Amino acid sequence: MRRVRALLIAAAAVALTAGASDPSERLPDQAQEARARTLFKEVRCLVCQNESIDDSEAQLAGDLRRIVREQVKAGRSDAQIRDFLVERYGEFVLLKPRFSGGNAVLWLAPVGVLLVGGVLMAGLLRRRETPEPALSQDEEERVRRLLEGD
């Protein structure tokens, strides 16, 4: 039984690695490592559900981290690394869609909605500038009665 248990635990150990913080993956240069970690947050672990490669413990995420770290080490810029990843894996790999082509709608919509809201509010306020209608004689009478009855 004990051996079975040890085996089970060993199997379990293989199943997961430790995400971006794994010391065996780290770059020696701290500034480069920090840059790589920032980039990781923007790169999707392609086989995971909405996880960045910074968080993911999947094998593929480890591979992607290695690629990004190598490129950072080779002195390529963030934009170059992103382009490289997109060329290789498609737009899907970026968690922050690029502002280009079909994605303009996505980035401009928040501003658009806010503008529409602003225009509506301005309209609402302008309409309110008109004075409140005066009370009719009947209403005046009711107000008087209410006030006196209080």
Place this chain on the structure above:
Amino acid sequence: MIVELGAFALILSLLLSVAQTGLSAVGGARRSPVLAGAGRGAALATFLALLVSFAALIYAFVTSDFSVANVAANSHTDKPMLYKVAGAWGSHEGSMLLWCLVLTGYGAAMAFFGDSLPPRLRAYAIAVQGALGVLFLAYTVFASNPLARLLDAPIEGRSLNPLLQDPALAFHPPFLYAGYVGFSVVYSLSLAALIEGRIDAAWARWVRPWTLAAWSLLTVGITLGAFWAYYELGWGGWWFWDPVENASFMPWLIGAALLHSAIVTERRGALPGWTAFLALAAYTFSMLGAFLVRSGVLTSVHAFAVDPTRGVLLLIMMGVAAGAGFLLFGIRAPSLNRGGQFRPISRESAIVLNNILLSTATAVVLLGTLYPLIREAMDGEAVSVGAPFFNLTFTPLMILAFAVLPAGPLLAWKRGDAKGVARKLWIVLALAALLGLIAYAVVQPRKALASGGLVVGFWLIGGALLEMGERLKLFRASVAESLRRARGLPRGAWGTTLAHAGLGVFVLGASFETAWRVEAAQALSLNGSQPLGAYTVTLTDVVTVEGPNFLAERGIVTVTNKVGAEVCRAAPERRFYPTGAQTTSEVAICAKGLDDIYVVMGERRAGEGGKPAWLVRAYVNPWVRLIFLGPLLMAIGGIVSLSDRRVRLGVGRRTGEATS
């Protein structure tokens, strides 16, 4: 036998909710108290029947009756009792039954407690609530019966995903659903009022407590979910902008907008149409959330296409309910009374601004969540929209909202005094800025953006406290006078202060934790140690333990401070569940005031000289407790407001209020 009884009760509740709809609708139209009363009786009976059905499902789970398909797929004899019970709502079928239970529960509450509602409005609202019940119950009975039997009962069940075997997650769905489905009441009230063609202050007075209740419960539900993610997923994240999270966040945002606009409609009779619109939207977003989560459309469009039956049905139900609501709204909106007038600088304007920002934020979350589907449908391109997008678009909107928030409650209705409010608030702004500067100077490494976040947090808390101080005339009147005012103050005022301060508390925690968390990860052999900020983390021992349904490797990790004194002893585990061949990591957390020391046990690997070593990850998460405390304060604020006698009794203002 009990399971059959439950299945029977489920079908009975469907029939009863048909009766509830018909009787209440006719009772309302003919102004017949007898028929309306019968409708109310049917509403109560529907709920009772479902209660029986739900109890039968729990019974099947507790007794591990694997002849029930749902139990066989989601339970296991070894599972601890709490998770057997929670398994009843852990699956698709069970969660839909829970949805129905809550839906009919709210219907019964309207029938039971709604005596002060105008009779006709009440009858119509119960009819609409019944119609919603018919939709969801028919779905449960015909497409997702949780009590369906298997012909060949397996000997053992397939168990519940071990990640979900957690106390926070056991209670997460009931709160979430109580919140989600709570918005069905405001939807029904809104539709009933639109049928009558009358939306006024009295109606808003009814909408507000239900919104408050639903929103507060939803807040608790979402917070439980975030807390679960924080300690269960193993890297300390608490919000991922995951589609499933977004699905619950959208009704929350709309609910928050509705809470505020309902106040305007109640106090000033203004914005009736907009408030009704939000009431319809809140439940629509709840249903959208259920569809997104339950249809599988978000995990993958292809998974959806493989078995589209349920997804399509949910989509149709959502379309019918939302379509009917918005259609009627479109017909009736032009004829609605416009209500009271107000100036650009007034509390009404501040709330309108709040609503615009919250609605825009909801639109951003909605678009970001659905955008991958839209792109895929449009040009087949697969794109991802993740946390970086939402951080960049959602956060500025919220900062804008937070910037004006403290001014709102200080402004007078109708016509506010901008200068007067500025005179009161400048001291808060100065203090918040000072505290932010101190944080910038003192906390290492220096971070300008996060320090700015702290300023926002202090500004919100300070603003909330100042508003309360103003109401109490603190430091301006005698202590006795302030005390007298505190006693006379309506509970709603305390609720506002709590909720707004809670938001500030959350912002403080989120800014601080995100910017200044410290991380350390090294493979440690026994008695090996690594530095973690001001602490030292030592792996003192590793033992093997056997749980009820798992095996685990447990590390004994000692955390010491600079002078070598022990700060805490943590016991993180790495668990293996043989049933599903799944490994999970059980995080150990030491709470130090507002901070957490968060320790994760990693895999075994070969260390120096062939000695076994374990990857030990440790984090200091500063002020992380505030992230969960803040929303809790907001929920408590909601509940406190709910206990306000004006809300409870549905009567007008009576107590003398100082500043409103």
